[in-house]
Amino acid sequence: MKRGLVLLDPTETTTEELKARVADCQRLLQEQGIDFALIYGDVYRSGDITYLSNLCIYWNEGVLLVPAKQDPVFLTKLSRRVHPWMRANSIIEDLRSGPDLAQLVADYVKAQPAGVIGLSEMNWWPASVVEALRAKLPGWELRDLQSAIREKRQVPSASEQKLLLESAKVSARAVEAGLDGALSNPARAGAAERVARMAGVEDVFVYCYESGAQADTVEVISEYRGYWTTAARVIASESADWANLMDVMYGVLVQELRAGTDLNRLYAQLGAVIPEENNLSWKVDLIHHTDLETQGDYRLPDELARPIPAGSVVGLRLVCTFADGTEAVMADTFAVEEHGATRLTGDLPIVRYQPNEK
Amino acid sequence: MLKERDWRLARIRKAMEASEMEGLLAYAPGWRRENVRYLTGARLRGSLTVAYLPYSGMATAFTQNLQDTQSITEQGWVEDVRPLSFPDCQEIVHRLTEAGPPAKLGVAYLELMPSLLLTAIQQALPHTEIVSATKLMTKVRLAKSDWELEQIRRAGVICSAGWKTFVEALKPGVMEYEVVAAVEAEMKSLGAEDNFMLFASGKTEVMGMTPPGNRRLQLGDMVRTELTPQRNGYWAQLCRSAVIGPPNEGQLRSFELFKEALEAGLAAVRVGATGHDIARAENDVFRKYGYGEYCTSQYTRVRGHGHGLYLDEVPMIVEGDETELEENSVVIVHPNTYTPLAGYHVLGDPVVVKGDGYELLTSTERVLFTAAV
Numbered sequence: 001m002k003r004g005l006v007l008l009d010p011t012e013t014t015t016e017e018l019k020a021r022v023a024d025c026q027r028l029l030q031e032q033g034i035d036f037a038l039i040y041g042d043v044y045r046s047g048d049i050t051y052l053s054n055l056c057i058y059w060n061e062g063v064l065l066v067p068a069k070q071d072p073v074f075l076t077k078l079s080r081r082v083h084p085w086m087r088a089n090s091i092i093e094d095l096r097s098g099p100d101l102a103q104l105v106a107d108y109v110k111a112q113p114a115g116v117i118g119l120s121e122m123n124w125w126p127a128s129v130v131e132a133l134r135a136k137l138p139g140w141e142l143r144d145l146q147s148a149i150r151e152k153r154q155v156p157s158a159s160e161q162k163l164l165l166e167s168a169k170v171s172a173r174a175v176e177a178g179l180d181g182a183l184s185n186p187a188r189a190g191a192a193e194r195v196a197r198m199a200g201v202e203d204v205f206v207y208c209y210e211s212g213a214q215a216d217t218v219e220v221i222s223e224y225r226g227y228w229t230t231a232a233r234v235i236a237s238e239s240a241d242w243a244n245l246m247d248v249m250y251g252v253l254v255q256e257l258r259a260g261t262d263l264n265r266l267y268a269q270l271g272a273v274i275p276e277e278n279n280l281s282w283k284v285d286l287i288h289h290t291d292l293e294t295q296g297d298y299r300l301p302d303e304l305a306r307p308i309p310a311g312s313v314v315g316l317r318l319v320c321t322f323a324d325g326t327e328a329v330m331a332d333t334f335a336v337e338e339h340g341a342t343r344l345t346g347d348l349p350i351v352r353y354q355p356n357e358k
Numbered sequence: 359m360l361k362e363r364d365w366r367l368a369r370i371r372k373a374m375e376a377s378e379m380e381g382l383l384a385y386a387p388g389w390r391r392e393n394v395r396y397l398t399g400a401r402l403r404g405s406l407t408v409a410y411l412p413y414s415g416m417a418t419a420f421t422q423n424l425q426d427t428q429s430i431t432e433q434g435w436v437e438d439v440r441p442l443s444f445p446d447c448q449e450i451v452h453r454l455t456e457a458g459p460p461a462k463l464g465v466a467y468l469e470l471m472p473s474l475l476l477t478a479i480q481q482a483l484p485h486t487e488i489v490s491a492t493k494l495m496t497k498v499r500l501a502k503s504d505w506e507l508e509q510i511r512r513a514g515v516i517c518s519a520g521w522k523t524f525v526e527a528l529k530p531g532v533m534e535y536e537v538v539a540a541v542e543a544e545m546k547s548l549g550a551e552d553n554f555m556l557f558a559s560g561k562t563e564v565m566g567m568t569p570p571g572n573r574r575l576q577l578g579d580m581v582r583t584e585l586t587p588q589r590n591g592y593w594a595q596l597c598r599s600a601v602i603g604p605p606n607e608g609q610l611r612s613f614e615l616f617k618e619a620l621e622a623g624l625a626a627v628r629v630g631a632t633g634h635d636i637a638r639a640e641n642d643v644f645r646k647y648g649y650g651e652y653c654t655s656q657y658t659r660v661r662g663h664g665h666g667l668y669l670d671e672v673p674m675i676v677e678g679d680e681t682e683l684e685e686n687s688v689v690i691v692h693p694n695t696y697t698p699l700a701g702y703h704v705l706g707d708p709v710v711v712k713g714d715g716y717e718l719l720t721s722t723e724r725v726l727f728t729a730a731v
Contacts, residue, residue: 002569003538003553003556003570004539004570005534005535005569005570005571006568006569006571042389043389044387044389044405045388058569081566081657081658082566085568122473123445123474124472124474125473126469126470126471126473127471127472127473127475127476128468128469130473186548186549190544190547190548193539193542193546197535197539197543198539200572202569207403209425283424294388294405295403295404297404297405297406297422297423298406300444301445321424324428325424325427325428325431325432327424327425
């Protein structure tokens with residue numbers, strides 16, 4: 001949950017940059033003849049809203065309303081009591097609270113003649129809110145903006161690259177803190193959480209879990225100033241031969257990362273190194289930094305098939321599934337370039353248990 | 359554990375029968391997983407999970423996440439675990455129609471269900487009446503089993519440990535988020551799956567709590583928090599305030615006011631009492647001392663809430679809420695609000711409702727804590 005440090009630091013992200021993102025969105029609206037955009041978010045999934053405003057939805061739900069020509073407005077179920085805090089940490093001045101998001105939208109547009117409203121990723125909106133908008137805004141056309149804003153975020157600006165690098169360093173340090181063979185999995189989670197939160201993350205998922213009978217995985221997904229990165233490694237017994245194989249496979253995947261790489265190409269590389277006698281199941285995933293907050297779960301099949309563009313930042317995740325259904329995971333975050341990729345999470349090792357530890 | 363599952367299913371099916379529902383579909387987005395967890399008993403990681411319970415027959419779970427598949431299978435409450443694929447949602451559609459579509463389908467969190475999933479279901483079940491089952495499930499989950507209460511008691515133990523760490527971390531010069539880091543680390547190491555926590559530091563200017571910032575704590579600050587660890591699915595909350603160094607007169611008076619209000623609220627807790635009854639008992643204390651305006655929506659109106667597989671459930675402890683407390687329901691009573699005495703003040707304890715009273719779930723003293731300087 002979002003209970004870490006929330007900041008708007010102009011030395012990291014300038015107000016001008018945030019306003020330029022809004023202006024970019026407004027240009028898109030004007031080109032398409034849309035009166036305003038609505039971006040839905042909740043405490044679990046709010047990256048597009050944070051990108052345009054630096055708002056943190058630390059609880060409940062909200063909608064960012066971006067008019068084609070005026071300043072954006074945040075409509076939320078959060079109490080008015082937190083408006084001063086939200087203003088202090090975002091570029092949004094106009095905040096409106098109420099229990100019914102559609103009613104808040106209707107109240108905003110009541111004086112305007114009917115036109116077109118663009119809903120970002122309309123298919124993922126709660127159907128009840130879309131229905132309520134239709135009922136409360138007769139005559140208005142609701143148009144799907146699809147994932148235009150999320151896709152725009154995939155190739156970060158120079159200032160975003162710095163924040164992603166910092167986020168990646170935090171993810172890596174948190175994993176490193178958890179890679180201690182002498183600790184239990186809850187103790188590893190505590191150690192990783194302490195490192196990430198002391199470094200100032202806004203949110204962090206720490207997963208420490210058994211990976212078959214011979215290993216454990218430490219997996220971290222951190223949000224630093226709105227930017228998500230991931231890292232994961234295993235702690236394995238010396239007898240876990242698959243760990244060596246996993247390390248080799250992961251190295252092959254890393255070598256293949258460059259602009260234009262897609263999942264099919266990675267699976268082809270994986271297939272070339274999987275031994276014939278293999279009773280393990282292997283899965284690979286490439287998740288844009290914009291999708292790490294939801295672990296890539298909101299991507300549709302056509303997105304999964306797309307090659308990664310130069311300049312994007314992605315999480316590479318190799319999963320080994322054992323017969324008992326548990327998994328071992330290796331993951332890192334990479335900046336993808338034309339002819340290769342830079343690992344932002346540094347060099348994390350696979351750790352081996354001492355003989356008496358596992 | 360199958361006894362626990364069967365107890366739950368019997369409660370759900372009784373409610374389904376009363377509402378003439380032939381099927382119940384529980385939808386879990388990443389931030390509201392409680393109903394699917396109630397049905398599966400499993401810890402979930404995926405962003406989107408669904409479970410289906412027909413009035414007769416076995417339940418089915420749907421997930422995109424392999425770890426969730428393993429978790430649900432290992433728990434053993436739901437044997438039929440299927441993938442969940444978007445945008446066609448074909449596995450759910452197939453399950454809903456394979457034994458003949460239900461005449462009436464209840465959907466828990468219909469209010470949050472994404473358009474593409476609801477549209478796929480509506481198109482596949484054109485003659486099915488689809489209604490919200492969110493309140494139905496909330497009512498079903500209100501009274502806890504002995505096993506559920508044991509999990510909440512364990513979360514209560516983590517609450518108390520977390521508060522101890524919180525007070526130990528309070529020092530002049532420490533930044534707000536560093537205190538949270540210490541508490542999170544302690545709670546996670548004790549087995550907490552998650553924690554909801556709000557924070558505020560300062561003096562009378564503090565009007566409410568938010569996530570922490572980088573403000574450095576100062577001598578004389580009152581530092582407020584609500585800690586809410588989740589253990590094995592179940593949440594428990596504790597609200598306390600501490601002063602760095604000796605408290606001033608306003609802070610002491612504020613604490614006495616809030617303690618009296620909390621104890622008045624707790625004295626009203628019993629089976630059959632409503633959220634309104636408890637809130638009124640708390641608010642009457644504020645009104646008695648001339649602070650009634652600080653119990654209105656202009657400040658903070660909610661005087662507590664339920665606990666369980668979600669941290670903020672019914673009943674709402676607020677004037678006007680007529681939900682009756684049941685035996686073994688769990689609530690936190692917290693008269694948290696702003697007053698001019700010391701700014702925003704928080705004080706609250708979670709309890710299990712028992713007959714004509716309650717069982718306290720935490721061992722933390724009910725005092726105005728002082729952090730050593």
